[in-house]
């Protein structure tokens with residue numbers, strides 16, 4: 001019926017009605033803007049019972065400005081839940097212009113599932129101050145968590161509800177992140193705790209192992225018949241075994257370990273200190289003989305000292321371990337043996353010289369008689385006498401070198417010329433082997449030419465002797481760091497690495513009894529050779545493996561011209 005009536009309205013009437021409504025709208029918008037900006041303190045809301053004016057009691061412009069600038073959303077709702085006032089922050093929160101917020105029911109921003117709960121909160125808010133969390137939907141569909149706080153406000157026209165909304169998005173995000181970080185932290189913490197426990201257990205085990213091995217070491221070291229010691233990388237002695245104190249006749253609690261030099265014979269102190277300092281500086285093993293105090297009869301005993309550096313994986317020395325062995329008895333035995341050898345050799349020399357003289361006389365006489373058979377016999381005799389003479393000379397040499405009496409006649413000579421000369425002589429002694437020379441640039445050496453020749457002869461004769469199945473021997477020379485190095489290489493039986501350090505001991509032979517018959521010798525050649533080279537400030541060494549032949553080297557300083 002009403003519809004019919006309205007339809008009957010003329011165009012003019014409609015136009016008038018539109019103009020009236022537009023005017024009303026304009027007025028309403030102006031009022032809202034005026035209230036919002038604090039120009040007026042009242043709001044006119046058109047209800048079913050005509051327009052109503054709402055005035056904010058003790059409204060104050062300053063407060064409104066303050067509310068406008070707040071980071072929180074601020075709203076005033078009437079009893080029907082319509083938004084009477086909203087600050088621009090709230091409009092931002094819901095992503096709508098203020099005009100689409102004011103005058104609209106607040107509940108429209110609350111998602112469906114929270115509407116019921118929130119309506120209850122609002123109802124409670126009318127009774128008393130109320131707080132809680134709420135989710136609202138923005139115009140773009142996104143939801144944001146908010147904290148709301150409700151309090152009533154008395155307006156002239158009746159009660160209104162004030163609502164302050166704080167955006168919790170950042171806080172929630174922060175909380176979530178904090179929670180995650182916390183969880184990670186807890187995990188890390190429990191991992192660290194577990195690691196710590198494991199580590200503690202490991203340290204305990206290791207400490208126990210260490211204590212046991214230390215005790216084992218101490219027990220062993222204190223009960224071996226030789227003196228044992230340990231030192232720090234800088235040479236500071238930090239352990240001396242029981243035997244040391246027994247030998248030196250000093251009290252462990254009163255003896256200052258680094259005074260060890262006091263128990264060395266005064267004549268050997270300088271040499272011993274120098275060699276120990278050299279070992280510390282170079283990291284090379286210590287290998288030395290000296291006289292050590294023997295307290296029981298207040299004498300000195302010859303000792304053989306050995307010190308070995310103990311290195312870590314990076315090759316740094318972390319400690320020194322050493323022993324000092326009493327070799328007094330062996331020294332005395334050797335001295336006796338030397339005396340005996342020296343005496344016998346001298347005794348043998350006289351008849352041998354006469355034998356050689358007569359043999360040569362016979363050879364000369366026989367040459368005239370032209371008897372080839374006798375000639376052959378005499379030749380063999382002469383060779384054997386020569387061998388015997390060399391042997392006796394060797395025996396005398398060792399007794400002399402022990403007593404430091406080995407004589408050297410130094411001269412300047414061309415090294416390669418000497419090598420060629422000896423190689424030529426030695427080639428005559430073998431039919432099976434070809435002696436090949438690979439000589440680099442020559443150099444002059446200052447030394448005893450005959451003695452150095454004796455060393456080369458020795459090395460070549462060993463190479464021939466210990467390679468019966470091979471057909472060549474290579475002799476090479478080269479120059480390195482102002483030294484000339486000679487190498488005699490054979491392709492014979494070779495020597496196990498374990499034996500290398502022993503070869504230079506006198507009367508030492510690697511061979512077992514059956515081999516010893518195959519390769520005659522006395523085990524003196526290398527001992528004498530090394531002695532001669534060392535007296536010339538040179539060095540001798542070898543490279544060899546069983547079945548792979550041997551390479552014997554020596555190096556001598558080149559003389560500066």
Ligand code: ADP
Nearest residue numbers: 462463466509510511521522523524525526550
């Ligand atoms: P000898 O040859 O008279 O026994 P040496 O002092 O010359 O004495 O040598 C000592 C030991 O070293 C020999 O008995 C031998 O076992 C070993 N030896 C020396 N030279 C060689 C070599 N070229 N090949 C294999 N073994 C060797």
